[in-house]
Each structure stands twice: as C-alpha cells, then as structure tokens.
Amino acid sequence: DNEVATQSNSGSPQAQHVSQRRIIIRTVNMQLVVTDIAASLDQISKLAKRFEGWVVSSDRSLTHRGAIAIRVPSDQLDDVILLLRGMAEEVESEISTSEDVTDEYVDIQSRLTNQQATESALLRLLDRAETVEEALNVQRELSKVQQEIERMEGRIKFLEETSAFSLVSVQLKLAPSEMPVDAGEDQTVSPRIPARFRATFTPAAGIDEFNFTWDFGDGSEPVFSNRTAPTIEGDKRVTATITHFYSDVKNSPYIVEIEMDGFGETGVTEGSDILIVTVTDIPTVEVFAGEGFVIDQGEEAEFSGSFTRPEGLTNVNYKWDFGDGTAPETGLIPEGSTRVVTAHVYEDFRPFAYQAVLTITADSEVGEVEVASPLTVVVTEKPAWTVAGWDARDTGRTA
Numbered sequence: 001d002n003e004v005a006t007q008s009n010s011g012s013p014q015a016q017h018v019s020q021r022r023i024i025i026r027t028v029n030m031q032l033v034v035t036d037i038a039a040s041l042d043q044i045s046k047l048a049k050r051f052e053g054w055v056v057s058s059d060r061s062l063t064h065r066g067a068i069a070i071r072v073p074s075d076q077l078d079d080v081i082l083l084l085r086g087m088a089e090e091v092e093s094e095i096s097t098s099e100d101v102t103d104e105y106v107d108i109q110s111r112l113t114n115q116q117a118t119e120s121a122l123l124r125l126l127d128r129a130e131t132v133e134e135a136l137n138v139q140r141e142l143s144k145v146q147q148e149i150e151r152m153e154g155r156i157k158f159l160e161e162t163s164a165f166s167l168v169s170v171q172l173k174l175a176p177s178e179m180p181v182d183a184g185e186d187q188t189v190s191p192r193i194p195a196r197f198r199a200t201f202t203p204a205a206g207i208d209e210f211n212f213t214w215d216f217g218d219g220s221e222p223v224f225s226n227r228t229a230p231t232i233e234g235d236k237r238v239t240a241t242i243t244h245f246y247s248d249v250k251n252s253p254y255i256v257e258i259e260m261d262g263f264g265e266t267g268v269t270e271g272s273d274i275l276i277v278t279v280t281d282i283p284t285v286e287v288f289a290g291e292g293f294v295i296d297q298g299e300e301a302e303f304s305g306s307f308t309r310p311e312g313l314t315n316v317n318y319k320w321d322f323g324d325g326t327a328p329e330t331g332l333i334p335e336g337s338t339r340v341v342t343a344h345v346y347e348d349f350r351p352f353a354y355q356a357v358l359t360i361t362a363d364s365e366v367g368e369v370e371v372a373s374p375l376t377v378v379v380t381e382k383p384a385w386t387v388a389g390w391d392a393r394d395t396g397r398t399a
C-alpha cells in the first residue's frame with residue numbers, strides 16, 4: 001500500500017513540481033483594440049506556440065471583431081501579457097484572477113491514496129473469493145472505487161495542467177478609422193426658442209450603418225439616433241435634425257458635441273465635433289406710434305413715431321400702414337435714429353376711425369425682432385361750399 005501511494009504522489013513530473021509549491025490557477029481576460037483582426041489572431045497563435053503553449057479556441061466570424069483563447073506556461077504568463085499589450089493599439093480592459101487550489105489538491109491526493117489502498121484490498125479479496133456471489137459483490141465495490149479513483153486522477157491532472165498553463169482569453173476589436181464630422185456653425189439662440197442641430201459627415205467606402213449622439217452641454221440627457229440621409233455632395237451624408245430647448249441664459253455659452261460611429265464590411269469608423277451655443281434673451285424693442293388725432297379729409301396728416309434701439313440690432317426697418325387701403329410706406333432706418341416721421345393724406349371720409357400701425361423690424365443675433373404700435377386717426381368730412389345763402393349740396397334740389 002505504501003508503494004502505491006508513493007507512486008501516485010510522484011507518478012508525473014507535474015505532480016513532483018506542484019508538490020513543492022502553492023498551486024495557483026491564474027486566468028487573464030483582455031480586451032484589445034488592434035488594426036487588423038486576422039493578423040492579430042495569427043500573431044497570438046504564434047505567440048502561444050513560441051512559449052510552448054497552445055490555442056484553446058479562436059473566433060473570426062466578424063470583420064471588426066475576433067476572439068482567441070490560449071494556454072501558456074504560468075511561470076511565463078507575465079511575459080506573454082506584456083507582448084499582448086505591445087501588439088495592441090489600446091488595451092481597453094485587463095482582468096487577472098488567481099485561485100489557490102493547494103488545499104483541494106492535497107485533499108484529493110490524500111483521498112486518492114486511501115482509495116488506491118481500498119482498491120488493492122478489494123483486489124486481494126477478489127483473488128480469495130470462493131463463490132461466484134462473493135466475487136460479484138467484491139467486483140461491484142471494486143468498480144465503484146476504481147471509478148472514484150479515475151475521477152480523482154482526472155481532477156488532479158486538471159489542477160496540475162491549469163496551474164502549470166494559464167488561460168489567456170483575448171477579445172479583439174478593430175481600431176476605428178477617423179471619420180470627418182462637421183457639427184455645423186456656432187449658434188446664438190434665446191431661451192425656450194428651439195435650437196436645431198444637424199451634422200454633416202463623410203464615411204469611408206463600405207461603411208453603411210451609423211449611430212450618433214448629441215450632448216447639448218446643459219446637463220440634459222444626450223440624444224441618440226441612427227437616422228442619416230445622403231446628400232447631393234458625393235459621399236457626404238447628414239444626420240437627422242435634432243431640436244433642443246435651452247431654459248435660460250445663466251450658464252451660457254454651452255459646448256455642444258456630436259459623437260458618431262459607423263460600421264460595415266470594411267470595418268468601423270468614428271468621429272466627433274463640437275460647436276458653441278450662446279443663449280441670450282431677445283432684445284426688447286418698445287414702439288410708440290404717437291397719440292391719435294383728428295384731421296379733415298384731404299389734408300396732410302403728419303405721423304411721428306419713436307422706438308427704443310438696444311445694442312446689437314442691425315437692418316432696422318419701419319413700415320407705416322395707414323389703414324386706408326393704400327400701399328404701406330417702408331424704409332431702412334439710419335444707424336442711431338429712433339424716430340420715424342412721415343406724412344399721409346386721407347382722401348376719404350368715413351364715420352369710423354382709421355387704424356394706422358407703425359411696425360419696426362430688425363435683425364438680432366438670436367433672430368428677427370418685430371414690434372408694432374397702433375394709433376387711431378379720425379377723418380372728418382370736408383365742409384361744403386356756401387355762397388350767399390346757397391349751399392352747394394342743394395344742387396339739383398327744387399324749391
């Protein structure tokens with residue numbers, strides 16, 4: 001029995017090696033970004049063979065992704081990891097775990113020794129069996145013991161191999177190519193007025209699926225979409241228009257960023273761009289068309305309106321609509337002027353007042369400003385001519 005136990009403990013070089021040290025199973029999982037999936041899989045396979053290891057599995061079902069698992073000697077694992085890092089454009093993640101199975105290994109060895117001793121005893125009993133029934137009973141027990149011995153020897157072999165050869169699982173992702181993206185011109189908007197965003201980009205040939213995300217820089221949730229459209233400018237495409245509302249001017253200006261990625265038969269691509277959004281209040285313009293007045297029909301009426309002119313206004317125009325069906329008077333107001341003076345003749349009398357309106361329009365950095373102010377004009381009937389008691393209105397009358 002002692003001879004059998006000794007042989008089990010020293011039956012293989014690996015068993016002799018692990019009996020002198022702690023039995024540690026090391027496993028490494030890596031995610032690498034590489035420039036060529038096929039070439040990287042080939043490199044890693046050759047790396048395993050170079051260190052007298054082997055490839056456990058390999059997957060190259062996608063053009064822009066791949067996976068490979070290798071086993072390498074555990075005492076050379078750190079060297080292998082350094083070489084794997086060196087062949088990557090970027091190491092996205094690296095997770096290393098260590099499991100000490102020394103106690104399990106020693107326990108199985110001890111139980112294996114006992115089972116082998118039991119096997120020897122049962123073999124001796126089998127040799128001394130005098131009846132078929134005795135032999136069958138011993139054989140039945142012997143089979144159970146031998147099955148347990150096989151299971152233990154298999155587990156011992158597994159622990160020896162996995163501690164001697166570490167498993168390295170590598171996920172490969174193709175390094176994306178650069179895609180030109182134009183987020184558009186900087187914008188100036190006012191609170192609660194919609195700001196619209198649409199980017200232009202030029203993908204590489206073979207890239208036909210796209211995702212993009214707008215981050216508006218104000219703490220709101222980014223907006224994700226995959227809707228794009230071609231343009232008449234060759235290979236250029238545009239994203240769907242995204243609308244966003246800024247609530248106030250407090251933290252203006254905002255940095256708005258778009259991030260895009262695309263993929264297809266030729267690989268993956270990505271790009272990004274930013275623009276600046278300035279949020280400011282719409283300039284307040286106050287317009288006063290003047291006080292209402294009374295005038296006789298046919299006489300020239302003078303209109304004098306005024307307005308406030310805050311800084312930042314350009315292209316300031318006026319429009320006087322006299323309310324009598326004649327064409328409105330329009331014009332450009334000179335720089336620095338805040339008054340609009342004109343004259344108009346009401347040719348017709350009517351029993352109710354005319355409504356004249358002065359409208360001021362201007363451009364500002366947040367858009368067009370338009371403000372109007374009305375005034376009433378009462379036109380009285382022109383008096384008839386009277387000569388020596390004769391009224392011209394009596395023409396045609398009979399006495």
